[in-house]
Amino acid sequence: MSEAAVSHYLAEYDRFRDVLAASWPAQRRADALEYLKTHGFPTRRAEQWKYTDVSPITRRKFTLGKSPGAHIDDAPVEKLRFSRLNCHELVFMNGSFCAELSRNLRLPSGATVCALQSNGNAELLERYFGNEEIGHAFTALNTAFLNDGVLVHVPDGMEIPAPIHIIYLGGREDETQPSSMSHPRNLIALGRQASASIIETYAGIPGSEYFTNSHTSIQAQAGARLDYYKVQQESRRAYHIGRTRISQQADSRVDCHALSLGGKLARWDIDAELVEPGAEINLNGLYLTSDRQHVDNHTLVEHKQPHTTSNEHYRGIMNGRSRAVFNGKVIVHEQAQKTEAHQSNANLLLSADAEVDTKPELEIYADDVKCSHGATVGRLDENMLFYLRSRALDEDTARSLLTYAFADEVIRDIRFPEIRERLEHSIAGELPDTDLIKEFMQ
Amino acid sequence: MLTIKDLQVRIENKQILKGLDLAVNAGEVHAIMGPNGSGKSTLASVLAGRDGYDVTAGAVEYDGRDLFELSPEDRARQGIFLAFQYPVEIPGVNNIYLLKAALNAIRAHQGQPPLDAVEFLQVVRQKMQLVNMDESLLNRSVNEGFSGGEKKRNEIFQMAVLEPRLAILDETDSGLDIDALKTVAEGVNTLRNESRAIVLVTHYQRLLNYIVPDYVHVLSDGKIIRSGDRSLAVELEEKGYDWVRQGAKAA
Numbered sequence: 261m262s263e264a265a266v267s268h269y270l271a272e273y274d275r276f277r278d279v280l281a282a283s284w285p286a287q288r289r290a291d292a293l294e295y296l297k298t299h300g301f302p303t304r305r306a307e308q309w310k311y312t313d314v315s316p317i318t319r320r321k322f323t324l325g326k327s328p329g330a331h332i333d334d335a336p337v338e339k340l341r342f343s344r345l346n347c348h349e350l351v352f353m354n355g356s357f358c359a360e361l362s363r364n365l366r367l368p369s370g371a372t373v374c375a376l377q378s379n380g381n382a383e384l385l386e387r388y389f390g391n392e393e394i395g396h397a398f399t400a401l402n403t404a405f406l407n408d409g410v411l412v413h414v415p416d417g418m419e420i421p422a423p424i425h426i427i428y429l430g431g432r433e434d435e436t437q438p439s440s441m442s443h444p445r446n447l448i449a450l451g452r453q454a455s456a457s458i459i460e461t462y463a464g465i466p467g468s469e470y471f472t473n474s475h476t477s478i479q480a481q482a483g484a485r486l487d488y489y490k491v492q493q494e495s496r497r498a499y500h501i502g503r504t505r506i507s508q509q510a511d512s513r514v515d516c517h518a519l520s521l522g523g524k525l526a527r528w529d530i531d532a533e534l535v536e537p538g539a540e541i542n543l544n545g546l547y548l549t550s551d552r553q554h555v556d557n558h559t560l561v562e563h564k565q566p567h568t569t570s571n572e573h574y575r576g577i578m579n580g581r582s583r584a585v586f587n588g589k590v591i592v593h594e595q596a597q598k599t600e601a602h603q604s605n606a607n608l609l610l611s612a613d614a615e616v617d618t619k620p621e622l623e624i625y626a627d628d629v630k631c632s633h634g635a636t637v638g639r640l641d642e643n644m645l646f647y648l649r650s651r652a653l654d655e656d657t658a659r660s661l662l663t664y665a666f667a668d669e670v671i672r673d674i675r676f677p678e679i680r681e682r683l684e685h686s687i688a689g690e691l692p693d694t695d696l697i698k699e700f701m702q
Numbered sequence: 703m704l705t706i707k708d709l710q711v712r713i714e715n716k717q718i719l720k721g722l723d724l725a726v727n728a729g730e731v732h733a734i735m736g737p738n739g740s741g742k743s744t745l746a747s748v749l750a751g752r753d754g755y756d757v758t759a760g761a762v763e764y765d766g767r768d769l770f771e772l773s774p775e776d777r778a779r780q781g782i783f784l785a786f787q788y789p790v791e792i793p794g795v796n797n798i799y800l801l802k803a804a805l806n807a808i809r810a811h812q813g814q815p816p817l818d819a820v821e822f823l824q825v826v827r828q829k830m831q832l833v834n835m836d837e838s839l840l841n842r843s844v845n846e847g848f849s850g851g852e853k854k855r856n857e858i859f860q861m862a863v864l865e866p867r868l869a870i871l872d873e874t875d876s877g878l879d880i881d882a883l884k885t886v887a888e889g890v891n892t893l894r895n896e897s898r899a900i901v902l903v904t905h906y907q908r909l910l911n912y913i914v915p916d917y918v919h920v921l922s923d924g925k926i927i928r929s930g931d932r933s934l935a936v937e938l939e940e941k942g943y944d945w946v947r948q949g950a951k952a953a
Binding site for chain 1: 752753773774775777778779783784789790792793794795796801802803804807808811843844860
């Protein structure tokens with residue numbers, strides 16, 4: 261199966277090599293294809309993929325289509341915008357930049373926020389992202405087929421006050437066409453003491469089948485500060501593989517908010533390394549699954565130097581016959597004394613047929629550290645339910661309220677009210693009976 | 703209003719209530735006293751409709767209806783209020799929104815329109831003073847991070863807003879210092895009226911110095927073994943539960 265899939269992608273590459281972005285080094289594409297030929301796609305025999313079978317993706321012959329990024333209906337884009345939030349917004353359809361739907365792209369002088377296709381700054385790409393290892397078949401696929409995405413560069417000392425919102429919309433209106441794929445790449449570099457807020461939204465035409473294989477690389481230099489949001493709300497027939505790699509230097513801080521709400525099969529890896537003292541990362545995650553969805557979240561945080569901090573808090577709510585996976589690994593390297601690393605994963609099962617596999621892992625090679633981790637899997641608390649019902653709330657309302665409150669815990673501290681409200685609205689859309697609890701969500 | 707006849711209740715395989723009789727009329731305050739393990743809290747929980755209790759015999763009528771036919775929320779809508787011994791912390795559920803939803807659910811049952819935000823706030827402000835409730839607690843998650851006293855105060859505050867016909871206070875005095883106890887008791891006293899019945903479940907006589915009951919019942923080993931007026935509570939305080947237990951055996 262994997263070999264057939266590799267051949268398919270090699271053939272696709274030959275068909276489209278001439279239209280792919282010229283700014284991306286051909287050598288990197290060649291290396292990526294070589295990686296794919298050598299390693300193939302992962303199977304469940306690999307520890308990292310033990311609970312997630314990617315054959316539904318590799319079996320399907322996704323294609324870039326006749327014209328990559330052929331236009332699709334833009335009505336869904338309006339729903340994804342933050343209407344009351346002043347932000348810089350870049351819109352992509354099936355992986356290609358749509359200038360006419362994007363807006364407010366004027367930035368403080370010296371800062372770069374643009375589509376990769378339009379960036380001729382090879383030096384910038386090389387400087388920040390020149391030596392990334394592949395390490396992962398889907399990263400190889402993204403690197404080979406890289407066509408567009410976003411480059412963000414914030415120079416030393418600069419703050420970009422308005423959030424940068426990147427919308428990726430996938431799918432097709434004509435279901436007789438073959439299913440499309442896109443391989444967006446986001447490259448984010450923050451200079452020393454620079455700061456920015458970035459939101460990635462992945463969505464699609466409802467009911468449409470497509471494959472999104474995204475990759476984001478984040479470089480935070482000394483003292484940089486990034487608020488990073490990724491909201492995966494793909495169509496319920498879509499396949500989503502995503503990877504976010506974060507590298508942080510001294511005293512930088514990254515707050516990451518990860519929401520997985522959509523997709524038929526979704527997998528998201530966050531690989532973070534704290535490479536200098538004082539770096540801090542906070543990972544907040546929420547995954548909601550229902551029907552037959554399968555959602556896998558893998559995180560890896562490596563503490564490589566002393567006085568680094570990580571706090572990870574992931575929550576999941578599973579309904580129907582869905583399945584979720586959480587694998588959170590923290591490695592504290594030998595020289596990373598005075599590290600503080602805390603991790604927790606709480607899961608709520610709403611149905612008897614839903615499943616979750618949770619695996620927090622802590623590897624500590626230093627001896628003077630503060631670390632904790634824990635995972636829980638449970639159902640709604642009977643005492644809380646009874647308390648609410650004894651206050652005249654009917655059982656469905658009480659259940660919905662407790663379920664929503666469990667999810668909201670992850671995002672209620674988001675500092676932009678407009679972002680928080682939009683996310684709360686999206687979450688409410690995925691949970692049962694939330695029409696009953698509207699008055700609790702104002 | 704409330705008639706309990708020969709109530710027998712079991713938790714898993716343990717018989718807790720073994721034939722309890724009690725009649726409560728509108729306007730009355732009843733105190734149910736008893737040592738630990740006598741079944742006091744079981745009685746309160748069964749009346750409010752908590753899961754996990756098997757009613758093996760007996761009957762409870764509330765306003766002439768079989769209480770066990772009603773879900774916990776229907777009991778609340780028909781005017782039964784339980785002040786919890788251990789109020790539950792509910793992270794992420796806003797205290798004041800819950801109270802508004804509760805009040806409007808009860809009003810809907812009574813055929814009254816919901817209160818809008820302004821009207822509701824007026825009610826809240828007025829009732830807060832009854833129990834000296836700190837305004838900052840209103841917009842917090844239900845009971846989350848409240849001190850023991852604040853939790854109990856919040857229960858009585860809810861009771862004041864919801865204006866139940868039958869209020870059951872389960873060990874509301876436990877864990878309160880004397881000042882908090884006085885405040886809570888004053889709040890309860892202002893809620894006493896002709897149409898409302900109050901059942902106080904307590905271990906100690908102390909609360910009854912501040913909320914003077916019309917009737918006192920001693921519960922022991924799943925049954926009411928003695929009933930009287932307030933003087934019974936005073937006597938109990940002096941002589942202890944063994945005294946009534948022995949008296950009951952002798953009789």
